[in-house]
Amino acid sequence: MEYIIGQRWVSHADMQLGLGIVVGLEDRRVTLSFPAVGEERTYAAHNAPLTRLRFKKEDTVETADGRRFEVTDVIEKAGLLAYAGVDEQGNEHRASEVELDAFVQLTTPQQRLLNGHFDGHAEFALRVATCMQLDRLQRGEVRGLLGSRTSLLPHQVYIASEVGQRHAPRVLLADEVGLGKTIEAGMIIHRQLLTGRSERVLVLVPAPLLHQWLVEMLRRFSLHFALFDEERLQQHEGDNPFETEQLVLASTALFRRSPAARALALAADWDLVVVDEAHHLQWSEDAPGEDYQFVDNLSRHAAGLLLLTATPEQVGQESHFARLQLLDPARFRDIQQFRQQEAEYRRWSHVIEQLEAGETPTELPEGLDPDLPAEDLIPRILDRHGTGRVLFRNTRASVAGFPERRLAAAPIAPPLTLQTAQDPLQALYPERYESGDDWVQTDPRVAWLTSTLKAMRPAKALIICSGAETAIALEHYLHLRAGIRSAAFHEGLSIIERDRAAAYFADTENGAQTLVCSEIGSEGRNFQFSQHLVLFDLPLNPDLLEQRIGRLDRIGQRGDITIHVPYFEGTAQETLFRWLHEGLDIFRNSCSAGQMIYSRFSEPLLNALGGDNADFEALLSETRGFTNITKQELREGRDRLLERNSCHRDEAERLIREIEASEASTALETYFTGLCDIVGVEHEHHSAHCLVLRPGEHMLMPEFPHLPEEGRTVTFDRGIALAREDMAFLTWEHPMVSESMEAILATELGNTAIGTIALKGVAPGSLLLESLFTVSCPAPRQLQLQRFLSLSPLRILVDNKGRDLSGLMPHDKLSELVTRVNRSTGLAIIKQVRGQVEEHLNAATGIAGKQLRAVIGGARDAADNTLGGEIERLEALQRINPQVRQDEIDHLRWQREESLRLIDRASLQLQAVRLIVTR
Numbered sequence: 001m002e003y004i005i006g007q008r009w010v011s012h013a014d015m016q017l018g019l020g021i022v023v024g025l026e027d028r029r030v031t032l033s034f035p036a037v038g039e040e041r042t043y044a045a046h047n048a049p050l051t052r053l054r055f056k057k058e059d060t061v062e063t064a065d066g067r068r069f070e071v072t073d074v075i076e077k078a079g080l081l082a083y084a085g086v087d088e089q090g091n092e093h094r095a096s097e098v099e100l101d102a103f104v105q106l107t108t109p110q111q112r113l114l115n116g117h118f119d120g121h122a123e124f125a126l127r128v129a130t131c132m133q134l135d136r137l138q139r140g141e142v143r144g145l146l147g148s149r150t151s152l153l154p155h156q157v158y159i160a161s162e163v164g165q166r167h168a169p170r171v172l173l174a175d176e177v178g179l180g181k182t183i184e185a186g187m188i189i190h191r192q193l194l195t196g197r198s199e200r201v202l203v204l205v206p207a208p209l210l211h212q213w214l215v216e217m218l219r220r221f222s223l224h225f226a227l228f229d230e231e232r233l234q235q236h237e238g239d240n241p242f243e244t245e246q247l248v249l250a251s252t253a254l255f256r257r258s259p260a261a262r263a264l265a266l267a268a269d270w271d272l273v274v275v276d277e278a279h280h281l282q283w284s285e286d287a288p289g290e291d292y293q294f295v296d297n298l299s300r301h302a303a304g305l306l307l308l309t310a311t312p313e314q315v316g317q318e319s320h321f322a323r324l325q326l327l328d329p330a331r332f333r334d335i336q337q338f339r340q341q342e343a344e345y346r347r348w349s350h351v352i353e354q355l356e357a358g359e360t361p362t363e364l365p366e367g368l369d370p371d372l373p374a375e376d377l378i379p380r381i382l383d384r385h386g387t388g389r390v391l392f393r394n395t396r397a398s399v400a401g402f403p404e405r406r407l408a409a410a411p412i413a414p415p416l417t418l419q420t421a422q423d424p425l426q427a428l429y430p431e432r433y434e435s436g437d438d439w440v441q442t443d444p445r446v447a448w449l450t451s452t453l454k455a456m457r458p459a460k461a462l463i464i465c466s467g468a469e470t471a472i473a474l475e476h477y478l479h480l481r482a483g484i485r486s487a488a489f490h491e492g493l494s495i496i497e498r499d500r501a502a503a504y505f506a507d508t509e510n511g512a513q514t515l516v517c518s519e520i521g522s523e524g525r526n527f528q529f530s531q532h533l534v535l536f537d538l539p540l541n542p543d544l545l546e547q548r549i550g551r552l553d554r555i556g557q558r559g560d561i562t563i564h565v566p567y568f569e570g571t572a573q574e575t576l577f578r579w580l581h582e583g584l585d586i587f588r589n590s591c592s593a594g595q596m597i598y599s600r601f602s603e604p605l606l607n608a609l610g611g612d613n614a615d616f617e618a619l620l621s622e623t624r625g626f627t628n629i630t631k632q633e634l635r636e637g638r639d640r641l642l643e644r645n646s647c648h649r650d651e652a653e654r655l656i657r658e659i660e661a662s663e664a665s666t667a668l669e670t671y672f673t674g675l676c677d678i679v680g681v682e683h684e685h686h687s688a689h690c691l692v693l694r695p696g697e698h699m700l701m702p703e704f705p706h707l708p709e710e711g712r713t714v715t716f717d718r719g720i721a722l723a724r725e726d727m728a729f730l731t732w733e734h735p736m737v738s739e740s741m742e743a744i745l746a747t748e749l750g751n752t753a754i755g756t757i758a759l760k761g762v763a764p765g766s767l768l769l770e771s772l773f774t775v776s777c778p779a780p781r782q783l784q785l786q787r788f789l790s791l792s793p794l795r796i797l798v799d800n801k802g803r804d805l806s807g808l809m810p811h812d813k814l815s816e817l818v819t820r821v822n823r824s825t826g827l828a829i830i831k832q833v834r835g836q837v838e839e840h841l842n843a844a845t846g847i848a849g850k851q852l853r854a855v856i857g858g859a860r861d862a863a864d865n866t867l868g869g870e871i872e873r874l875e876a877l878q879r880i881n882p883q884v885r886q887d888e889i890d891h892l893r894w895q896r897e898e899s900l901r902l903i904d905r906a907s908l909q910l911q912a913v914r915l916i917v918t919r
């Protein structure tokens with residue numbers, strides 16, 4: 001196959017691209033431009049999914065400048081084709097293939113049929129079923145939510161549905177620690193990818209979480225992320241390495257270290273950028289953090305942005321506000337105003353309660369039309385006067401089923417050195433004042449730790465302390481001196497070493513009893529298989545403490561948790577412990593207001609820790625009072641407003657029922673085993689709802705998607721899939737299923753069939769033509785037109801009189817009555833009825849064309865409503881906020897016009913025809 005610049009080819013893997021033109025040839029690669037969608041694609045020349053477009057005499061061609069003529073002659077010169085012909089008025093035309101219109105209509109099935117090629121009825125039925133199922137899936141509300149190997153938890157399903165369906169979502173996922181933000185982000189990414197809203201995703205995480213992310217995305221969502229590090233960037237020459245992969249995972253540190261890496265990432269195109277542990281993005285007016293600036297730059301290029309943090313206010317309210325600003329600069333422009341709004345949350349929460357109860361609210365925020373129905377007013381209030389569409393925060397209180405936290409405080413008599421120390425603060429982390437590691441021999445906490453661990457054997461315990469050196473010294477001691485199987489986890493280890501340590505700790509048979517972590521172990525990691533947490537020291541910041549406890553106290557924890565806190569009596573350690581315990585009650589109950597409380601009392605607390613203890617009891621009682629009031633205010637105000645926004649339980653439960661109904665039906669199993677039979681994949685019963693699949697000897701495709709040579713065990717049951725990670729979880733969205741469906745439509749398999757039928761009252765020799773059209777609408781990807789216009793299969797069954805009988809005779813019923821014919825009979829039939837076939841097909845195309853107009857009308861309305869709604873929102877915000885840029889509104893207007901223009905050009909694509917003769 002030789003490619004020449006200027007030739008026209010069609011991507012049979014993605015017909016939506018329209019007609020491509022070869023624009024580049026290099027290094028055994030070929031680049032095509034697809035003018036209909038404004039995209040360029042590069043393929044390996046030897047296996048590009050491309051078909052050369054060659055018109056023949058009598059075909060009709062259209063050129064980009066609007067000429068349309070029937071071909072009378074095809075001239076080939078130096079590998080390029082030119083067509084000569086005449087139009088309807090008899091004028092002569094000549095056009096090189098370069099001039100052809102990119103919005104090409106290929107009508108292959110009828111040509112195939114008339115050339116005497118036809119398949120069996122099973123293949124035809126498979127093709128029809130594939131179109132119908134794909135359309136059903138594309139339209140389905142739970143699109144993108146079916147395929148994750150997760151328990152269906154309402155708060156996650158709701159967020160994934162709500163955010164995943166947005167065009168270019170920009171949100172902060174701020175569920176409290178351990179409620180599954182990574183999983184939520186994965187679900188959103190999955191939904192975005194499956195609905196075509198995003199294709200290129202960049203995920204930035206702290207280095208210690210890279211591996212965990214990689215594994216979670218693969219095992220839960222079958223998403224293969226490419227891990228980018230310095231080595232990967234260095235290996236690459238030539239093109240931007242970030243452009244070579246669609247799904248990229250990298251550590252935030254990679255960009256901090258390398259301006260070149262930043263420049264490359266910024267030069268690449270991203271649909272969605274995801275930043276985990278986003279509280280690290282610090283901001284202040286005169287010194288915005290480096291990471292913040294980088295994400296700020298990225299987010300200006302990328303349409304979508306997901307920020308994840310359990311403790312959004314950990315580094316202060318200013319940074320929190322700055323992150324909201326990254327997400328929606330139009331909505332969050334002024335921190336003073338934001339603070340004032342926070343104070344008003346309770347007021348608006350009350351208004352919403354009144355609206356929900358069907359009452360007339362006592363007041364409404366300015367600018368809202370009181371005549372609007374409650375269901376329109378509520379989202380507007382949430383959007384304009386809460387953190388609305390931007391922030392999602394589920395609390396443990398709202399997601400039931402968490403274990404109890406038990407406190408095991410261990411007061412220990414301090415060593416003499418501390419009793420005489422000059423600086424009382426030294427007691428908080430006394431080992432930092434020692435040179436070398438000898439302190440472990442004498443520190444009474446270490447002796448306590450050894451005996452506590454021995455007494456709880458074989459239970460596993462996670463130990464967290466703040467510094468890496470402390471962790472290293474402790475682990476050495478436990479391991480070498482005390483004979484306790486342990487591993488260390490700290491910033492001095494490479495990522496692989498850290499993952500190895502975490503895996504050693506997780507191993508239930510020969511693993512470590514304890515993992516000693518520095519503070520980096522307190523973020524993001526999953527250690528919920530352990531029920532004991534030892535806090536060897538305490539951090540000052542309550543949010544950090546909440547993060548530490550969250551390693552165990554998270555979804556998936558099956559038992560109650562014991563939190564062991566050793567402290568030196570009568571020292572700053574006891575002061576801090578008592579403030580956190582008696583003031584915030586944080587060891588037994590999660591406290592989401594930690595940062596707020598800490599900023600309020602940090603000064604007297606530091607004084608107390610520094611030895612000025614006189615008013616400590618008063619500080620405790622003041623903290624306790626403030627904590628209670630703050631928690632109550634949050635419950636009634638901000639958290640309530642957020643909760644309302646973060647999970648609509650009825651909606652979530654409805655979606656879950658729909659997902660469960662799809663799983664309970666055997667439709668997938670029936671369809672998929674039918675597909676395997678036709679394609680030649682062997683399947684064998686394994687157990688209820690489980691199959692073993694193996695590539696057969698004579699498969700129709702060289703390789704079946706995601707099926708290794710040695711075979712694969714699969715299950716259709718979510719419960720089994722959660723318990724048996726070795727089995728693939730087959731849903732309509734598993735890549736094995738979706739890619740094999742695409743493969744069916746990309747080939748000709750089943751697009752023609754011939755049969756006979758006996759019908760009472762119909763004379764023998766009459767002809768019925770069953771045809772299936774889908775709607776095709778090439779358009780630039782950024783418009784995401786499939787939101788409004790799906791495949792919409794149109795099935796038409798015409799008889800001799802050109803009437804449509806599809807309503808009277810559904811496809812399945814017809815298939816039962818049709819008898820197949822052998823090849824020679826089929827050829828004889830075609831020879832005889834060739835002329836009639838064309839007439840029938842013209843009639844079918846005419847009927848389908850009328851139906852297409854209705855489909856286009858519906859899609860136009862949907863596009864107009866959706867984009868019109870977005871324009872209206874921005875215009876409303878612009879009235880109260882001059883910073884809403886006019887060009888954003890203009891861009892949306894352009895999107896609406898362009899979408900409507902292209903939807904109008906949608907055309908029919910004939911997917912399959914079946915010729916049936918009465919006998």
Ligand SMILES: Nc1ncnc2c1ncn2[C@@H]1O[C@H](COP(=O)(O)OP(=O)(O)OP(=O)(O)O)[C@@H](O)[C@H]1O
Binds near residue numbers: 150175525526556
């Ligand atoms: N729907 C689910 N089904 C099964 N397991 C889940 C589900 N959601 C979360 N998990 C598990 O619960 C744990 C916590 O989830 P995840 O790491 O996403 O939480 P997080 O909110 O990101 O935590 P953190 O606040 O610590 O960063 C993980 O082990 C995850 O695999």
